[in-house]
Amino acid sequence: MDTTMIKNILGAYGPSGREDKAAEAIKQYVAPYADEVYRDAMGNLIAHKRGTSGKKIMLSAHMDQIGFIVVAIDEKGFLRVARVGGVNPIISTAREVVFENGVKGVTYFENTAKHGVNEATFNELYIDIGCASREEAEKKVAIGDMAVYVTNYVELGERAACGAMDDRICCAIVAEAMKKMKSEHDVYAVFTVQEEVGCRGGSPAAYAIEPDLNISLDVTGVGDIPECSRMAVSLGCGPTVKVMDSSVIVPPVVRAFIEAAAEEDGIPYQREVLRAGGTDTGAIQRTRGGILSGCISVPTRYIHTPVETVDMKDVDNA
Known part of the structure; x- marks a missing residue:
C-alpha cells in the first residue's frame, strides 16, 4: 500500500x-x-x-x-480534561498532544510524587500549553476544544507504530x-x-x-x-x-x-x-x-x- x-x-x-x-x-x-x-x-x-x-x-x-476534551482552565493556565473514547489515564502521562487549531501541549498528572503514575486518575490529568494564566490560555483554547496524541509514524522492520x-x-x-x-x-x-x-x-x-x-x-x-x-x-x-x-x-x-x-x-x-x-x-x-x-x-x-x-x-x- x-x-x-x-x-x-x-x-x-x-x-x-x-x-x-x-x-x-x-x-x-x-x-x-x-x-x-x-x-x-x-x-x-x-x-x-x-x-x-x-x-x-x-x-x-x-x-x-480517541482524545481529550477541555472541561476547565485553572488560574495558572493549565487545562483540565476528560476523556473522549477509551483513553487510559496511565498511558496518558507525559505525552505530546495537539488541538485542531495547531496549539500543542504536554500532559501530566498531579500528585505523582505522592502515589505514583500507576494510581493516577483522570481527575488529576492536565495539559500544559505553556501559559501562565487563565487569560493567556483562553486566547489559545476554549472549553469544549479537543486534543489528540501527536502522531509519529515509526517503521519497525515490516511493522509500523503510530x-x-x-x-x-x-x-x-x-x-x-x-x-x-x-x-x-x-x-x-x-x-x-x-x-x-x-x-x-x-x-x-x-x-x-x-x-x-x-x-x-x-x-x-x-x-x-x-x-x-x-x-x-x-x-x-x-x-x-x-x-x-x-x-x-x-x-x-x-x-x-x-x-x-x-x-x-x-x-x-x-x-x-x-x-x-x-x-x-x-x-x-x-x-x-x-x-x-x-x-x-x-x-x-x-x-x-x-x-x-x-x-x-x-x-x-x-
Whole structure:
C-alpha cells in the first residue's frame, strides 16, 4: 500500500465528533474511484461506486480517534480534561498532544510524587500549553476544544507504530480497495464517525443505505505480547475474521463467505474472538430489521496508545 497515503490519513486531526479534517484527508484518496462522495447528517463520509446488479455492499471503517476534551482552565493556565473514547489515564502521562487549531501541549498528572503514575486518575490529568494564566490560555483554547496524541509514524522492520492506527489504517485499506475493486454490485465505502464513543455513526449510515451486506474493518487485540490476555491472534499471521465480540456474533454464513474469499486468493487469516470491546459491526447488524454484517480486523498491539503497532503484511492482506 501507499505509505504516503497511510501517513496522511493517520496524521489528520479527528477525534470523535470532530472528524472533518480526517474526512478531507480520506476523501482525496477515494473520490477518484467513486461516482459520488458525500457527508451525511452525522458526518459520515460515504463514497458510492455504482454497479449493475441491484445489490448493495457496504464497507465500513471508523475515522474518529480517541482524545481529550477541555472541561476547565485553572488560574495558572493549565487545562483540565476528560476523556473522549477509551483513553487510559496511565498511558496518558507525559505525552505530546495537539488541538485542531495547531496549539500543542504536554500532559501530566498531579500528585505523582505522592502515589505514583500507576494510581493516577483522570481527575488529576492536565495539559500544559505553556501559559501562565487563565487569560493567556483562553486566547489559545476554549472549553469544549479537543486534543489528540501527536502522531509519529515509526517503521519497525515490516511493522509500523503510530497513533490513530485505530482505525485509520482500516480507512486506508478501504480507500485502497475502492481503487482496485471491480464489482457488479453497488459498493458504499463508509468512513464512520463517533465509533470510539459508542459506535454512533455506523447505524445511521446503514439505515440510509440499507445494504444487503456490510463488512466492517477495524483493529483487534493480540495474544503475542508479554502478560496479555490469552487470545489466538498474532501480528504477521494475517488479518482476522471476527467470530464474536461484546457487541456482535457474526452470522456463520457471513464468516464463511469472508473465509472462502480469503482461501480462494491464498490470503492467510486468523479467527478472532474478542472477549471485551465492540465495533460498528454490531451496531450495523442491529439496524432496521437486521443487516448481514461481518468484520475483518487488523491485529494491533498497544491499542489506544500513541504507538499502536501493526504488521504491514497483515494490512496488505486485509
